[in-house]
C-alpha cells in the first residue's frame with residue numbers, strides 16, 4: 001500500500017539517501033535498520049512528505065504523494081526522532097493541541113485522549129507538565145501524540161533512543177500489541193539490532209545512504225548461511241596472531257575489536273584447533289573461542305566490514 | 311486552526327512567568343526610575359540635548375505704542391507732571407522688551423533657547439523650517455493694550471500668538487512654560503501696579519525652568535512620567551515580537567512545526583497564527599502597561615478613540631515584526647536574527663524613537679529617522695494625543711504604522727520557506 005521508488009536525497013554534494021526502494025503492506029511491522037548517519041531519518045522525512053526528494057517517488061495506493069501529500073498525511077502517524085512536544089505544557093494540553101491540529105474536537109477528542117493515555121501508560125500523569133517527565137515518559141508521549149488520529153500506518157524514528165530498559169520494553173510491547181490488536185502497520189527505525197529482530201517481519205538495512213540488504217529475518221540471515229562466525233577473546237592481541245589469521249586462505253574476513261576478534265569463515269571449515277595452535281605459536285593466552293550462529297549484527301558486519309554500533 | 315495556534319502560543323507564554331514579568335514589569339519599573347531620575351534633567355537647564363529655537367515676530371512697534379499710550383494719558387487730562395513720573399516705570403514695563411531681554415534673554419533660558427527676531431515677511435519661510443520649535447507673534451497693539459490693562463485696568467489682557475512645532479516633543483513644553491511664566495509675570499505686574507508697589511521690585515523667577523511643565527494654550531502639559539510611560543512602553547512592546555519569534559523558532563527546532571504540517575495544516579495558517587499572536591499579545595501588553603501607568607502614575611488619555619487607533623496600529627506593526635523574525639529564522643534555520651533584534655536593534659530603535667530622551671528635538675533628521683521606527687511613530691502619536699491633538703493630526707503616524715506592518719508581512723511571506731526547504 002505504501003511504496004518508495006528510487007527515492008534519493010542530496011544535501012549539497014552529499015548523498016543522504018540513494019535510490020531507496022521499499023514497500024510496506026497493511027498489517028506488517030517493517031524494520032529500517034542502520035547505523036547513525038545511514039539516512040534513515042532522511043528517508044522517513046521524504047516518505048512522510050516533510051522534505052521533497054531530489055529524485056524518486058513516494059506512492060500510496062498507487063498514487064504519487066510528492067505533489068499532493070494530503071491523503072498520505074491523513075493516514076500516517078509520525079513519531080519523530082526528537083521529542084517533538086511542548087515542554088511547558090501538560091501531557092493533556094499537548095494532546096489536545098495536536099488533536100485539534102488533526103481536527104478532532106469535543107467528546108471525540110476527549111475519548112481519544114483518554115484512550116491513548118491509557119495505551120501509553122500516562123493516565124495518572126496527564127495533568128503534569130512535560131518538562132517534569134522522565135526520558136521514557138516523554139518518549140511514550142511522543143508516540144501517543146502520533147496516534148491520536150488513528151493512523152493506519154505509524155512511522156517511528158528511533159523511538160527508544162536514550163531511555164531506560166523498562167521504558168524501552170514497554171514501548172516495544174506497545175508497538176507489538178497495537179499491531180496485533182489494531183492491525184496497525186508499523187515502520188520501525190532503529191540502530192538497535194535486537195529491537196528490530198524482536199519486532200519486525202521484514203527488514204531493510206541501510207548504510208551510508210544505500211540499501212544494503214532487505215527481506216525477512218530468515219532471508220537476511222541466509223546471506224550468512226554459507227558462513228559462520230567465530231568470536232575469539234583474549235587478554236591482549238598479538239600482531240603476529242592477527243596477521244596469521246588474515247593470511248589464512250580459508251578466512252573470509254577478520255574484524256579486530258577491543259576485546260574480541262571476529263572471524264568469518266565458510267560453514268564447512270573447522271578452524272577451532274587451528275586458531276588455538278596459532279595462538280600458541282604467537283605466545284598469546286586465549287580466554288575463549290566461540291562459534292556463533294549469525295545475528296543481524298553479523299550480517300551488517302559481513303556486508304560493510306563495520307559494526308553497527310561503533 | 312489559527313485560533314488553536316494563537317491559544318497555544320498564549321498558553322506557552324503564560325507558563326513562563328519570568329518572561330511575563332520582564333515584558334510587563336520591566337517597563338513599569340523603568341517608568342518609575344527614569345521619570346524620577348531623568349525627569350529633572352530632561353526639564354532642567356543642564357541637558358545639552360535640548361535646543362529650542364524660537365522665532366519672534368513683532369507686528370507692532372513697541373516704542374510707538376508706548377508713546378501713543380502716554381499721549382492718550384495726556385488726552386485724558388492726566389497732569390504732565392504725573393505722566394513724566396510714570397514714564398520711567400512704563401519703560402520698564404514694556405512687555406515685549408521684557409519678553410526678549412528678561413525672559414528669553416535670561417541666563418538660564420539662553421542656555422538652550424535661541425531667540426531669532428524676524429520680520430513678518432519671513433514668516434512663510436519659517437513655517438517650513440522644522441528646526442524652529444515655536445513662533446511667537448506679537449500682534450499689533452499688544453504693548454498698547456497691555457499697558458491699558460496693566461495701568462488703567464482696561465479690557466482684558468491681550469494674548470501672544472504662539473505656534474508650535476508639534477513634531478518636537480520637549481521643546482514646545484519649554485517654550486510654553488517660559489511664556490506662562492511671562493504671562494504670570496505681567497499679571498503680577500498689574501497686581502503690583504494696582505497696589506502701588508514699585509515695578510523694579512519684580513524679578514523674573516529664577517526657578518522657572520525646573521519642575522512640571524505648563525503650557526500656554528488649552529492643550530495638556532506633558533510631564534516626565536507621561537513621557538517615560540510612553541517611551542518605555544513602546545520600547546518594551548518590541549520584545550513581544552522577539553518573544554513570539556523565539557517561540558516560533560523553538561517549534562521548528564523541536565520539530566513541532568513538522569507535526570503541525572503533517573496534520574495537513576497549511577504553513578500559511580501557521581504564518582497567520584504567528585502574526586495574530588504577535589498583534590494580539592502586543593495589544594494586550596500595551597493595554598496592561600498603560601493601564602498600570604494610569605493607575606499608578608496617573609497617565610490619563612484625553613482621547614480614547616485616538617489612543618485605541620494608535621495602539622491597534624502599533625500592535626499590528628509589532629505583529630509584522632514577529633512574523634518577519636519568524637520567517638527569516640525559519641529560512642536560515644537560525645535564531646540569530648531574533649537574538650540580534652532583541653539584543654541590539656530594539657535598543658537602537660528605542661534611542662532613535664526617543665524612548666530615553668527626546669533625541670529628535672536636537673535634529674530634524676534624527677527626528678525623521680525616529681518617526682520611521684514603529685516605536686518612534688507610536689511614541690510621537692501617543693505624546694500628541696496626551697498633548698490634546700486630535701486624531702487627524704496623528705493620522706500620518708498611524709498610516710506609517712500600517713504601511714510598516716504591511717511591508718513586514720509581505721517580506722515575511724516571501725521569505726517564509728516552502729515545504730521541503732524547511733529541513
Ligand SMILES: Nc1ncnc2c1ncn2[C@@H]1O[C@H](COP(=O)(O)OP(=O)(O)O)[C@@H](O)[C@H]1O
Pocket residue numbers: 011014015016034035036037038039040041042043733
Ligand atoms: N538538513 C541536512 N543538511 C545536510 N545534511 C544532512 C541534513 N540532514 C541529514 N544530513 C546528513 O545526511 C546523512 C543522513 O542523515 P540521517 O538521515 O539523519 O541519518 P540517520 O537517521 O540514519 O542517523 C547524515 O550524514 C547527515 O549528516
Ligand SMILES: [Mg+2]
Pocket residue numbers: 040041042081157158
Ligand atoms: Mg535518524
